[in-house]
Amino acid sequence: MDKRKTLYLIDGSSYIFRAFFGVRQQLSTSKGFPTNALYGFINMIQKVIRDEKPDYLVVAFDSPEKTFRHELYTEYKANRDAPPEELAQQFPFFEPLVEAYGLSSLRRPGFEADDIIGTLAKKGEQAGLEVSIVSGDKDMMQLISPNVHMLDTMKNKKFVDADVIEKFGVGxxxxxxxxxxxxxxxxxxxxxxxxxxxxxxxxxxxxxxxxxxxxxxxxxxxxxxxxxxxxxxxxxxxxxxxxTININMDIEFKLDDMKLRKFDNAQLRKMFEEFEFTSFIDGLEDAVSEPGKVDTLVVDRPVVDRSEYETILTEESLDRLLKNLVKKKTFAFDMETTSKRPVWARAVGISFSFEEGKACYLPLTHRYLGVPSQLGLEIVFERLKPILENEHIKKCGHNIKYDLIVLANEGV
Structure with a gap:
């Protein structure tokens, strides 16, 4: 039997927010223009193309207009804060980047990226394709079927029927x-x-x-x-x-439009120079513009084994982390916060490493599209406080004075 061709559907809007909050460095150009979301977005897109080698690929984006869901319920997503200014400044460049990489993108007024992905996933499955939905949004689990799965590249996790049952208790x-x-x-x-x-x-x-x-x-x-x-x-x-994700949008399904095209190296260079992405510019020097060929655009880096990296989302995994921190007697940590100024900053998440090759991230107050359920801030610090304040357990970190001030803001 011939192997099914693959269609990858990337939740572009979710990726933008995850890139913004996932790239911990405050990246910006020499003129002060923020670039961390763009940098993370490029790396994520390259990872999908390089590692998955899709036959077809589409990046879906939310529309800024109100959707049919707002018409049904005026309070839909009313609790969402406006995007941080540092992120909003980067919004105009994501779709041009996708185009320069030779990839197809879609957005439709009145609909969300979820609906575009749901519709294309259904059409792709009907066309005999193996469909991968690249997202971390739990809502997408309703779309999983024998030939449709979900892929969370940030967790290196593929979700199938059994994972849906584990998450929701139903198929x-x-x-x-x-x-x-x-x-x-x-x-x-x-x-x-x-x-x-x-x-x-x-x-x-x-x-x-x-x-x-x-x-x-x-x-x-x-x-x-x-x-x-x-x-x-x-x-x-x-x-x-x-x-309920709309899987019956009026979208023309043309596989030829979804094929990966040649990179526009001239446009990529122009954008990389504007964003001062030196490593990406260097990677373009000898790049061969072939459809979907990303490895020529990425500077060689040491291979990092992330198989034992973990996101702490349950009390069970938190218990395991705390036991390891106490047992090892020495650990490194770093904090994700709300501000560059420590006296104003509050905790967003904490990363830990207590052994070579093993690391974890403990999200606390992340807010973005598709954010997973997080453990309570007060409960976490109540559990962490005795360990962080224990002078017999050594703590290591970069710019740790900043982190100590933030911890003090949280009562530690």
Whole structure:
């Protein structure tokens, strides 16, 4: 049997925010123009092309206009702050970068990148392709099928049916049912107040769907849960609609348009010079402009084994980290914060390494599209404080005086 050709669908808008918050250095040009999101975005795009070698690829972007979801619920994403000014200044350059790399991109007024990806994923699967959705957004898990999977390049993790069941307690086809009940605070989707992921999963496991649940509401055994469901029925039905990705957009599906084209080396050079990306400019010197050939654009770097890098998102993984920090007696740490000025800064996340080749990142207050559930700030520092204040456990770091001031802001 011939191997299926591959279609990679990149959640461009999510990548931009993840690049901005993921590149910890405050990168900027000599004129002060911020470039950290652009730098991270380029590296992410190159990684997908170089490591995955897709046959077809599309980068989808959100539209700045209100979507059909805002028409359904005016408070949709109303809790989102405006993007940081340092990020907003970089917005105009992402799509030109994608074009210079010879890649296709799409955005549609009134729709989100999720809807574009959902529609193309369905069409790609129907066309006999193996589809990879490049994103870390849990909402995308509803799109997973035997020939559609999710790829989170920042975690080097591929998500299939079994991972959806582990995350939501149900398969991909019922993700919208669970999310409709539990809501999504990151998108300001209400769901049923007081019904969390566990209860939502148990209800859908039993009733199959929100519609069936309300048709058989008298079968709900717990009185308080039943009262909550009856009180917030309209919110549950609306939330289900809000979390449902549109897979039937009117988008023409032309594989020829999705092929990787030759790089526009002249345009890339112009942009790299403007952003003062010296390493990328050096990589262009001997580059051969071949479709999808990225390795010629990347300066050789030592291979880093990230197989034992971890993101701390659960109490179990936090417990394991704390035990290692105490056991090793010496560790390095670094902080992601809200400001360059330490007296104003608050913690966004902390990275740790206690052994060569092993490292982890503990996100605390990240806010971006598709952000995973994070452990509570107060709980984390309550657990970390005895270790950080223990003078018998050595701490190492770069510019550690800055971090110590930020820790003091957090009560350590």
């Amino acid at each position: 991909p086809g019922q993700v919208i049912e669970v999310m409709g009940l539990m809501g999504d605070s990151s998108d300001h989707i209400p769901g049923v107040a007081g019904v969390g992921p566990k209860t939502a999963a148990e209800l859908i496991q039993k009733f199959g769907s929100i519609k069936s649940l309300y048709e058989r509401i008298d079968e709900v055994e717990k009185k308080k849960v039943k009262e909550k469901l009856e009180r917030d029925k309209d919110n549950a039905l609306m939330s289900r609609e809000l979390v």
